[in-house]
Amino acid sequence: xxxxxxxxxxxxxxxxxxxxxxxxxxxxxxxxxxxxxxxxxxxxxxxxxxxxxxxxxxxxxxxxxxxxxxxxxxxxxxxxxxxxxxxxxxxxxxxxxxxxxxxxxxxxxxxxxxxxxxxxxxxxxxxxxxxxxxxxxxxxxxxx
Numbered sequence: 001x002x003x004x005x006x007x008x009x010x011x012x013x014x015x016x017x018x019x020x021x022x023x024x025x026x027x028x029x030x031x032x033x034x035x036x037x038x039x040x041x042x043x044x045x046x047x048x049x050x051x052x053x054x055x056x057x058x059x060x061x062x063x064x065x066x067x068x069x070x071x072x073x074x075x076x077x078x079x080x081x082x083x084x085x086x087x088x089x090x091x092x093x094x095x096x097x098x099x100x101x102x103x104x105x106x107x108x109x110x111x112x113x114x115x116x117x118x119x120x121x122x123x124x125x126x127x128x129x130x131x132x133x134x135x136x137x138x139x140x141x142x143x144x
Contacts (some may be wrong), residue, residue: 017095019065020083021046022073053080057104064096 024046030039047068052061056079066074074083084092084101092098 017093019048019067020070020074020092020094020097021048021065021067022070023091023093024048024067024069055080055100055104057081057107058100062100 026046027044029042029044031042032039048065049068050063051066051071052063053066053074054060055062062080070083074080077083077086081104084097085104087097089098092101
């Protein structure tokens with residue numbers, strides 16, 4: 001099983017693990033005829049579509065297979081990034097979503113490191129030369 005999703009995805013079909021299905025799955029029941037009340041077995045499939053959703057963190061369009069329920073939830077929580085980052089693994093039940101989450105978290109870490117580096121450079125501009133040398137020595141000793 002890819003990405004170590006564990007036992008909770010065993011009940012989810014493979015197609016739902018390749019997209020954002022928001023807990024929707026194939027349902028089964030009876031189709032009852034109007035005249036005689038005859039019953040025949042049938043299935044109801046999730047209302048899923050291929051969509052491209054924009055990720056602000058990744059700064060690109062992400063192609064996904066998404067159900068209408070997942071689209072409503074994404075709109076409700078404030079976008080794809082908020083949905084992927086704040087929904088627990090057990091509710092996502094998707095390999096694609098967990099892979100997207102790891103990419104988003106890596107990008108956030110890179111952005112934070114870049115912000116800290118630029119902030120340190122700005123602080124060193126305002127220091128006198130002797131203090132700047134001490135700060136540079138301290139920065140080299142500190143683990144990254």
